Amino acid sequence: MADIVDIAVNTEGFSTLVAAVQAAGLVDVLKSPGPFTVFAPLDDAFAKLPPGTVQTLVQNPPQLGRILKYHVVSGKLTKADLEGKTSLTSVEGSEIRLDLSDEFEVKNATVVMADVEADNGIIHVIDNVILMG
Amino acid sequence: MTSTLTSPPPVIPPSQHKYADIIHRLEAGGSMLPDTPDNLMQIIGIYKAYAVPMDFYWRDLLYIAEQVFLEPFPFFKYFISQEYLDLPNHYAGDTADLRIWRGEAAAHPELLEFMATGEVKKKLPKLLHHLWHDRVNMEFAEACMRAMLWHRHMYAPVNQFDAYLDTDEYKQNADRAIRAYFKNNPAMLALYKLFPEMFYEKVRELSYYSNLGLFWEVMAPVFFEMSDIYDEGGFKGVPDAMNFLVNGIFAIAGRPIYHHVYVDGECYEIIPKSKGFTWLYEAALPYVEAVFYRTAPFRGTKSYNAQAGQVPEDQKDFHYGILYADVFPVGTAGIPPTLLMQDMLHFLPPYLVDYYKQHSRGKDDALIQLGITFQRSMYNVTSAVIQALRTALLYPLDDPNPKHRMANRQFFEAQMDRFLRPEARLSDIQTHDYR
Numbered sequence: 001m002a003d004i005v006d007i008a009v010n011t012e013g014f015s016t017l018v019a020a021v022q023a024a025g026l027v028d029v030l031k032s033p034g035p036f037t038v039f040a041p042l043d044d045a046f047a048k049l050p051p052g053t054v055q056t057l058v059q060n061p062p063q064l065g066r067i068l069k070y071h072v073v074s075g076k077l078t079k080a081d082l083e084g085k086t087s088l089t090s091v092e093g094s095e096i097r098l099d100l101s102d103e104f105e106v107k108n109a110t111v112v113m114a115d116v117e118a119d120n121g122i123i124h125v126i127d128n129v130i131l132m133g
Numbered sequence: 134m135t136s137t138l139t140s141p142p143p144v145i146p147p148s149q150h151k152y153a154d155i156i157h158r159l160e161a162g163g164s165m166l167p168d169t170p171d172n173l174m175q176i177i178g179i180y181k182a183y184a185v186p187m188d189f190y191w192r193d194l195l196y197i198a199e200q201v202f203l204e205p206f207p208f209f210k211y212f213i214s215q216e217y218l219d220l221p222n223h224y225a226g227d228t229a230d231l232r233i234w235r236g237e238a239a240a241h242p243e244l245l246e247f248m249a250t251g252e253v254k255k256k257l258p259k260l261l262h263h264l265w266h267d268r269v270n271m272e273f274a275e276a277c278m279r280a281m282l283w284h285r286h287m288y289a290p291v292n293q294f295d296a297y298l299d300t301d302e303y304k305q306n307a308d309r310a311i312r313a314y315f316k317n318n319p320a321m322l323a324l325y326k327l328f329p330e331m332f333y334e335k336v337r338e339l340s341y342y343s344n345l346g347l348f349w350e351v352m353a354p355v356f357f358e359m360s361d362i363y364d365e366g367g368f369k370g371v372p373d374a375m376n377f378l379v380n381g382i383f384a385i386a387g388r389p390i391y392h393h394v395y396v397d398g399e400c401y402e403i404i405p406k407s408k409g410f411t412w413l414y415e416a417a418l419p420y421v422e423a424v425f426y427r428t429a430p431f432r433g434t435k436s437y438n439a440q441a442g443q444v445p446e447d448q449k450d451f452h453y454g455i456l457y458a459d460v461f462p463v464g465t466a467g468i469p470p471t472l473l474m475q476d477m478l479h480f481l482p483p484y485l486v487d488y489y490k491q492h493s494r495g496k497d498d499a500l501i502q503l504g505i506t507f508q509r510s511m512y513n514v515t516s517a518v519i520q521a522l523r524t525a526l527l528y529p530l531d532d533p534n535p536k537h538r539m540a541n542r543q544f545f546e547a548q549m550d551r552f553l554r555p556e557a558r559l560s561d562i563q564t565h566d567y568r
Contacts, residue, residue, distance in 0.1 A: 052231050052384030059230055063387040066409035094291050102536070108527050131525040132291045132414065 001119040004030045004038055008123070016046040016054070023058045024065035035076040036121035037088075039096075039106050041129045049129060066092055070132050076122050079104055079114040094132040106130060144538045152549040152559065159545050160538075162530050164516035166509055168371040171565055173363070176374060176510035178485035179477065179503060181360035183510075186476035187353045188241045189248070190274040192217050194346030198339045202394050203314055203332070205321060211271045212259065218245075224385065225354035233384055234358035241357070243480055244269070252479065270476050274345065276469035280423040282341045284448055287419040294344065294390060294415035297408060298337045307336040310394045310401035340404055343392040348416035351388060355381045360482070371513060378517035379524065388412035421518050425511055426551065427451040431468040455511045457556040460504035474500045477507065493568050502568050509562050519548050 005027055008014040017040055021027055030036065046054055057064040069092040077088075079100070088096045097107050104111035109128035116123040148156045155165055166172050193210075196217040201210045218240055223230050226238025250256050251267035262268050281287075285295050297303055311332055315321040325332050359368075359377060368374050390412060392404040404410065430437055430444065430453050437443045445451055458470065478500060481489075485506070489499040523530075527544055528537035552559040561567040 050380040050383040052233050052380075053386060056231055056385055057387035060387050060389050060406070062407045062409040063389055063411045066411070067387070093293070108537075133288070133418075133522065133526050 003120045004036060004118045004123060007116060007118050008040060013042045014040060016043045017041060020064060020068060024061045024068050026065055026068055034120040037073040037075060037077040038121060038123045039071045039126050039130065040123050041126050045126065045128050070094060071130060078122060092132065144535050145542060148542060148546060150546050150549055151553060156545045156549055160530060160541065162372055164371050164375040164513050165559060166371050166513045166516065167563055172509060173368060173371050173374060174484065175506040176513050177359055177363040178482045179506045179510045180356040181482050182477040182480040184353045184356035185241050185244050185480040186269045187349050188244050189269040191346045191349035191353060192220055193271055194274055194342045198343035198346060199393055199395050202339060203311065203335060222350055222354055224351050231384060234354040235361065236354045236357040247479055270472035273469045273472040277424050278341045278345045280428045281345060281419055282338050284423045284427055287422045288414065291414050292419055294410045297404065298340060304333055306403045307333055310403055313396040313401060336403065340392040344390055344416050347390050348412065348420055351385050351412060375513055375517045375520065378514060379521045382413065382417065382517065382521040386411060386413035390415045421515065425454045425456050425515055428453045434468060452554055452556055455508055456515060456558060458508060460501055460508060474504050477503055505568055508558055512562055
């Protein structure tokens, strides 16, 4: 099986995320044994951000890394594992709000594809970049 | 046969909040400030008048944080070095990291002219301008910085800057800079050995100088750009001006917030950029909370009886910022907000000068009139922050899901709850009679 980074690289719709992970120098971390749960925003999610947002972040890898780490949780958590939970603590340190009562929602993002298995964790594909606060 | 036009039922029922009208306006993409040409003219004019002194504030804040540092007698901290006056803005000019705003990287020409000749329009020795207070009032910038330092812990734990100031890592970084700075001053080194915490606290204050300087470095070109767009006929209403700010907040959100100190040309990183601290979380949001909402009662304006509960027990309930200010006593007492008003008075665009002449007591109470304009403009900036937070953390205004719309509603209502206390000026700014 492929790791989290390989899956993102080989799947259409994650080119911005892959570029961001590379710019932030997080490739090695996401290739490590982990395991991690990654909420992976699609290219369209990054495109929704106002002009300049991604550019400023890419120019500043530590700041970009912090936003990306907010999308990562320690442990391999499938959708079934997350049922009934209302929040998770991200690798960045801030809480991520969850709502699985109707759809599978992570803060203000909706999971459009859950439980993509990788050999060092699991990916849930989301339609918005999530931000701390 | 007749047909009737029916609009689709609203996704959620109307708000029952005291400020329901304003909440519905926010839900429609508006600002807390009503959308009128008069309001638009006033707020853009004052943004321009604010941006000129701000162009000095950010430069001098960084000069103090990075160069003056722990100078025991900082008499000349407002005498900015040429290097810092010439510092290219990171978000304006051809060398900008991000070129969204068209302004120049160099200090604004109106600022340079004022620094040279002051209000008296005469080139006198710098010290005379300084002692006469015929200069940019840095005391206002320092008051804002002090509000941020004093309130601290704002937006914790998302704001990580503040917690970092109490870490051993921070103290070690500060220690290196302190020892280097005083390497030829045994008296200060001895004092440092005796009272290290006093020195660390002073360095924390300087870190907030840097924080605020880096924050305002961005806001100055944003406000200049807004003024230019308005002059070109570009903004159609108050919501346009608000949305411009929302986009600006996002564009720059990831700008690093750090504190570097230079001793004999060598850089000491007290807060390195690698900590990942950002403009939005570590500067902008704490600034808005500390300065727009909270600050502290100004000495000399009013007597408070703390035992009678006239000063809140919790710092989070402090309400002495511009959103609550009674501009009249503030405008007569020679205190930080008055200093800002005095600074802005020097750089008003002609259309605002004419406007103030036509109202109230004309030129005689222009300081108060512009203070109230400033209050209106900061309600608009706060609206931009509220809409930016809603965009970042919640849902689009036209989201078809009632649950999402209700989450937005609850967020807006919680924000408006902060203006339920009688001191809030939200109701006042809804009319044009409030001047």
